[in-house]
Amino acid sequence: MKIALVGATGNVAGRALAQLVQAGAQTVALVRHPEKLPESLRARVHVEQGDLEDGAFVVRATRGADALLWLTPTTFSAADFRAYTLGLARNAAQALQQNGIQRVVFVSSHGADRSGLGQVSFAGEVEKILEAVAPHTVSLRSAGFMENLFASVGTLKQGQLFTLLPPDKKYPLVATRDVGDVAARWLRDSTWTGHHLRGVHGPEDLSAQDLADILGRVLGRPVRCQQVPQDSVRDAFLERGASPSVADGYFHMFRSFAHKDYQPTEPRTAETTTPTTFETFVRESLSPRLQ
Numbered sequence: 001m002k003i004a005l006v007g008a009t010g011n012v013a014g015r016a017l018a019q020l021v022q023a024g025a026q027t028v029a030l031v032r033h034p035e036k037l038p039e040s041l042r043a044r045v046h047v048e049q050g051d052l053e054d055g056a057f058v059v060r061a062t063r064g065a066d067a068l069l070w071l072t073p074t075t076f077s078a079a080d081f082r083a084y085t086l087g088l089a090r091n092a093a094q095a096l097q098q099n100g101i102q103r104v105v106f107v108s109s110h111g112a113d114r115s116g117l118g119q120v121s122f123a124g125e126v127e128k129i130l131e132a133v134a135p136h137t138v139s140l141r142s143a144g145f146m147e148n149l150f151a152s153v154g155t156l157k158q159g160q161l162f163t164l165l166p167p168d169k170k171y172p173l174v175a176t177r178d179v180g181d182v183a184a185r186w187l188r189d190s191t192w193t194g195h196h197l198r199g200v201h202g203p204e205d206l207s208a209q210d211l212a213d214i215l216g217r218v219l220g221r222p223v224r225c226q227q228v229p230q231d232s233v234r235d236a237f238l239e240r241g242a243s244p245s246v247a248d249g250y251f252h253m254f255r256s257f258a259h260k261d262y263q264p265t266e267p268r269t270a271e272t273t274t275p276t277t278f279e280t281f282v283r284e285s286l287s288p289r290l291q
């Protein structure tokens, strides 16, 4: 069984690739920059170098694959965020069809079933594109990633956690290694059939105030949680170099997530609950960046 992965120099697919290699699976990684793959993996993975925006490359690189891990790589530069996302998905669809690939695991998001949530809603459209061409698909409707806090290292060092969400409202939150582990399990299993939607929720729902409290406890110094106005999202993303379309996508996503009635559609169950706690993430991954 041959498993193709995109995004393997990134968070989720990087972890999935490492798990698959460790389990002895035959893998092919579609990457732009092979040198970013860990040295321990490079010799044990078939690497295809190219860009997912190049449809012919995606078809060529996935030839002979039985399963595909697909995700929309994070972008700041897309001039039209939706067109970029759907254009890549159509390249995936073409490869799935031409190569007769049977199984797709897609890294999606909670909220993907709704409209008006920027890139989260685009992920819902990608789910449908993939379901239309592959007989067996699972869309992992993931919680927000703990790794998003890496973008806040500067303010966290000053003891501030800024949030766009209501500070007391609890949301699922997951470490990307858990999402990668779930993806790897689906990719290795060739017995499931049909189309599935699965939540991936981390161990517990947490509010921004909970995060600040845990950060303060682990770091041994106070961290103050402060809500910032929704309208500041666009400017914050533009300042960080995002295109207007990408900044808009984040604005719509946060505005919907912040609504008092917003809840992920997929309920938390034993299956959607994954092990890595926020405390573990802070100790192992975040606090070394805060020294």
Ligand SMILES: NC(=O)c1ccc[n+]([C@@H]2O[C@H](COP(=O)([O-])OP(=O)(O)OC[C@H]3O[C@@H](n4cnc5c(N)ncnc54)[C@H](OP(=O)(O)O)[C@@H]3O)[C@@H](O)[C@H]2O)c1
Pocket (backbone or CB within 6 Å): 006, 007, 008, 009, 010, 011, 012, 013, 030, 031, 032, 033, 036, 050, 051, 052, 053, 071, 072, 073, 074, 107, 108, 109, 110, 119, 123, 142, 143, 144, 145, 146, 148, 176
């Ligand atoms: N952040 C969240 O809270 C959250 C929650 C739920 C779902 N998600 C979904 O998770 C996905 C992102 O997953 P992730 O964090 O694992 O991704 P990531 O870390 O951003 O990794 C994506 C990888 O793709 C590569 N890449 C970028 N553009 C490419 C291109 N045109 N062709 C080929 N490779 C390209 C990048 O490597 P190079 O630059 O080296 O090429 C990068 O390492 C998104 O679709 C997002 O919607 C995110």
